[in-house]
Structures are given as structure tokens and as C-alpha cells.
Amino acid sequence: MALLMKRLTRKSRRPLGMCFLDGDDDGGGGAGGGSSWRDSLPDDLRSHPSLTDFNDVPSLAKSFISTQSMIGMDKVVIPKDPQDPAWSEVYNKLGRPESPEGYELKRPDGYPEGLDFNDDYANAMSKAAYEAGISKSQLAKLVDASTGFYKDKVSEMAVTQQNAFNESINNLKSNWGAAFDQNLNIAKNAVKAYATPELVEFLETTGLGNDARVIQLFHNIGKTISEDSALEGGGSSMIPTADQAKQQIADLKGDKEFMAAYLDKNNIGHKEALIRMTNLFKLAYPPAPGEQK
Secondary structure, X not given: OHHHHHHHHOOOOOOHHHHHOOXXXXXXXXXXXXXXXXHHOOHHHHOOHHHOOOOOHHHHHHXXXXXXXXXXXXXXXXXXXXXXXXXXXXXXXXXXXXXXXXXXOOOOOOOOOOOOOOHHHHHHHHHHHHHHOOOHHHHHHHHHHHHHHHHHHHHHHHHHHHHHHHHHHHHHXXXXXXXXXXXXXXXXXXXXXXXXXXXXXHHHHHOHHHOHHHHHHHHHHHHHOOOOOOOOOOOOOOOOOHHHHHHHHHHHHOOHHXXXXXXXXXXXXXXXXXXXXXXXXXXXXXXXXXXXX
């Protein structure tokens, strides 16, 4: 490049600058000449491939200045073969630590609880990053992105679990009606009586203790041993669930003696039958959760 610039500045039969007055503003040929700034060059330079991309002298000068500014700068030679051992030197020049320990990877602040980020995980990540040629700052950026991703996912899971819990409890309230608190206590007492401490811890940590199916299961267990006053809370009177109340209503409607008293205002048993049927209807068709009673 330096030799070329020297040749361009040598004196010729007419000044070099005059060569470009014959062409267009961009250094190309005139309307009828088709000349180029390269026409003034010696034959050994005029057709050189490295000059074909330059349309004028200013472009050539800019390229020369850019080349000069890079002299003395560190250069990174990129191997063509992905398996070339020379990649190791490339990674080092691009900022890879001298060893996996150089990443100094630790659990980030705000990393979600319940997700592992111990020494084993940090060592595995550091080793993989070193083998991949990742710099320390790049790995830190990836860890930050991972932390943010998992925080969002944990938050989404918490909302999903809470919504599922609310829905399952509302379903139980609808099915059990006025017997909800009574049946829930039966389930809790069954857990206390029959679940091991390990099972209780498992139900609490996983959230399964709030699952309507698990509550129903322990209620059924407690119900089968309802003769135990400890499981019944000390009482023997059980409030029927909504389904049980509906069945009792159906049974009473098939009882001719009861229906006679229920439908006849003058019957001596009318008031008692009316109260009983009214209470059963309240149990069988309780208000939906959130509605006023």
C-alpha cells in the first residue's frame, strides 16, 4: 500500500490531479470516455485486484489511513477448523480466564429459593464456560439472564398454584356446603392421627396439603373412624354435605307421611317438617363462594 501511494505521487507528463478532472465527480469516466483514475497508474498496478473496489482516490486514501491505524494493534487469527487447538489462544485473547476457577461464580442475589445453585453447580457451569471459551463478563451476563428467567417462572408458578388452590377449595365449599368447616377439621385430625412427620413435612413443602383431592382423601379416612371423638372434635352430630342433603330431600319426598305433614298447614307436624325441609335446602344449595348468604 505504501509503495502504491509513493507511485501515485511521482511526477508525470501532467500533474496527477489533472487525471481526475477528465472523469465524473465519483472518479469514473466522462460521459463519453469511460476513463478511470486507475488509467494513470503503471501497468503492473492498474489491473491489480486489490484496487477494483475503490472508485476514486479518496476511497483509496481512507483505506490506507485505516490500515495504518491498525499497525501495532493486537491481532486475532481465527482458525478455520473448529477443532483446531489454536482456538484456545483465541479464547484467551477474547477474555477467557486462565482457568475455570477464574470465573469466581457464586450464587447471585435474588436467585429463587428452592433452586440449586451450590458449589457443584457453580463448578460445572464454570468448567463448561471455560471449554466453550466464554469470557468472565459473558458468563456473568448469562447467569443474570438465567436468574431473571427463573425468578419470573417461580412467580408464575406461585400464581398458578394459588389460583389452583383457590379453585379447589371453592369446589370443596360448594360440595360440602355448611359442612365445610366440620369436614375440614375431620381431615386435619386424620392427618395428625395417621400421617408421619415426614409425610406432614412433604405435604407442607410441596403444597399438596392444600390440594382438594388430598383433603378429600383424609376426610374420608377420618370419616371411616368417626366413632373416635378425637377425629370428630368431640361431637357425634354430623352436618350433611350438599350432596347428602340433596339425597335426604329426595328421601323425604318419597315419604308419604312426611309429605302429608309438610304440605298440610293444619297438620300437627307441619311446622317441624317445614323447618327440616328448609334447613336441608339451605345445606343442599348453599351460596357460591364469595356470594352473600
